Amino acid sequence: MSKTINLFEFVKYSWKKSEELKDLPKKKKFSDELEKVLDHIWLERNKFIPSENLYYLSKSKKQRFIDFRKNEIVPRNWIGTIHFRGKEDEYIINLLPKIFHNENKNLNEIEINGIFTHILWWLTGSEKQNYSTVENSLEALESNLLEVMVYLFSEYTLDVFSSNSYNYYETVEEDLQTVKGYTDFNQYVNNYARGNHHIIPCVYDSFQYNNKFNQIVKYVARLLKDFTKNKITKRNLEELLFILDEVEYKTVTIEDCDQVILNPIYTEFKTILDNCKLFLSSLSVYKWKDDYSVFALLIPSEKLFENFIFSILKNNQGDQIKRVSRSRPGRSYLAKQLPDKNRFKMLSDIVLKLATNDYLIFDTKYKKIYNSNIDDDELDPIYNISQSDIYQMVSYAIASGVSNIGLIYPSLPSEDKNKELPIYEISDALSDGKLIRIFPFKVDIIHSKGLEFEVIGKLEDVFLEAKNKLIGQLHTVVETIYNFKIETTK
Template identity: 35%
Template sequence: MQLREFGKFKELPSHIDNVKFRSFINNCWHNRYSLYDDNYLLNEDEDKREQRFLTFDGNKIKARNYIGFINYEGENITIYPKIFYEKIPENVMDSYLITNLMYWLRNSEKIKLPLVKTDLDFKNTSNFLEIFIYLFAKYTADLIYENPFNNYEEVEEELEFLKGRLNTSAYLKENLSTGKWNKFNCIHEPYRYNNKFNQIIKYVSKLLLNETKNKESISYLENINFILDEVEDANCTVYDCNQIKLNRLQEKYNLVLNFCEMFLGNSSISKTNNENKLNFCFLVPMELIFEDFVYNFIKMKLSKNFKEITKQKSSLYLGDLYINDNFVSRAFNLKQDIFIMDLEDNISILDTKYKMLDSRQHPKFNISQGDMYQMVSYAIKSGCKNLVLVYPKVDGFSDDIKYVINSPFLEDSIKVKVLFINFKIGYEEYLKEIDLFKLYEKQDEIIYKDILI
């Protein structure tokens, strides 16, 4: 089943229980923080308890601004972005979206998507979940074989000799008062292989083993379970992942922990024919993807040209609040998407807008008046005259577009440049280029030319 961002309603397959599916989606909504924090994108008056992934109308669903993949009760639901052409064949859409997602999120800082370098061909893989099962299985199997995870873990037990520290309250209540004064209730931290993190890894591996059909993934997952044979079996949740603290010598295991958080925080387990079945959801807001991509691209490719590149800088306030002529506080914080200072201390403020402009709607081109007011506010409060609105590139725009704002209160004009970048990988180039890394390098070159400011 394929949906388009802000597209039309479609009927859910008959075998999917609407109530249970909605409950699953709502649960994934509350657990999305294991991947990203999108609260700043939501309106203050919105009910943040109710999921915002999909709109329901009886047994029909419609996509909102979140794109990605849902695997539920054997049904694969793909939500692709509005910037994709509608003429792309349905049988190619999933792999095309996966290829773009991997490109957009490869250097992401806001979205905790665990990615490792791999020779796996995303272009010939249409199952998003299978890709991440493979990445987790291969990386984890290699890591725990070469560098087994042992950790100090706090244990409370009754011993005939004092070890660690005495649990005084428990000793007085359970030992001394009952005549067992010669036994000690101790708290100590042994160096254990059978620790909580290994239990989580084993649990996730067994869970994925029931789900994958990829022979290589099955082999890697079986190796993980073989290596962790002495580790106790335990049911684990994403909250168990939150309790794991890794030190700097265990940094390689951060990626494994992120994988486990992703699988456990964005999934549910259902019983189907007496077998555990994994229902999985990976949906990300396109505004967050676009903003994060532009910032990371500038940071990675243009950092040598600038003294400072800062995202979400919030040092500006539109006004000050006075009550009875007494200053109370600053008000109306202006959060700048991307703040840049070049080597000569010239400042630029970039605001990313995930929106498709229309060259036919002259002279505004569908640019929001509120967005333009926001840019003017930046200019007035910061003194910066180099302002840029950044949009995904669409057909119809080939000329440079700039708005000049004059005011008797300002000595110089405020200039707002409209910048378009080739955000998505071209479909024709996607079909033509076999090597995935070359495809990404070519796309980098295209965006590099677009984004020079």
């Protein structure tokens, strides 16, 4: 039996009542096994997940991917796929972005594929996963994010390796009977003392096909081939492995990817390496009690949104922006613990240096904001912007000396796009009444047709209109903040 379960972030799913879970057989066993599997992935996360996100630094031994409650489960802030394959049962659990959730509508297969296509677009802009160059039709694939990503990787990588091979000069240490390169005399002295004066330890550069880059590609290709069910993907990976037959098969890690330095002219190989790094940093693959094989690809949604917006701005700066970075003026820590220890490191999402040499700081917030009509002192009663977000931005402003801070939220598909958000103003009494202004904005990261659009051709062409609109919105955000500053100082 194969069962696909689609779950949205932060939505409550009842074991007994929700459409997604109510028909599952052996719910208790499934729940217990799933929680244990996620606990295992969580404990191993430092091996395959970058460490920038604060969730990664948690000392908790309990997983933070899905909350398991007495009568329900609630996915947290991760998107991706968890794939169980057992002797009799098979489960594919897709964790989907909350911005697409509509409690009044069940999504069809085309719309689910539309969500996956959006995630791929965000990845192409944030982690340099250059799937945009691949001709593809995602409608022909299963509703499984992992299968979609593996398919696109296999198509692109096979296309590159079919017409190019990657060879690289690597330093080789080898015992020879004639000198090649230069002699390691320290080792030769040891050989001579043992009566092996005819053995010369040599160090030389060799133009190697069996290099670390090709070993990484081979390892990832075999890893993915053993799990994919898509016939086209499996065939692509088998052909790729045939091409790499002379390359040594060895286990590699994300650290091995960081050790590979590619010539800038090899842009297509850089794309492949970035994709291998994504898989190695996001996958957890193992056997569970000899009953299940587990294949999980999980991406932190806040980090994906942040990296996507950062990359769009950095690659499309325009005339008014001199530099986009994560380095900001001022100090890096909020407080000093006496006598001399820094505490509470501040991580800026996006720092802009304008052509005028002014600075703006932006923080991305992957949250739904809308008219809440909730009487809560912790929220803006009209826009439900949280008090904690404002506190955080005030601390950024005080530490950096930058008084104009932007908050960037994603727009929701069905909301009023023309509704402006308020500006928050705080008087800093410690700086002679200097005003700190916080500007919330919403930007569109969704196709103009929502989820029902035709996916034919290149991904970059499918989302070209949406990308151009987003670039325009971000430039307007920068202009709005700067012009407001100019008007208020006249």
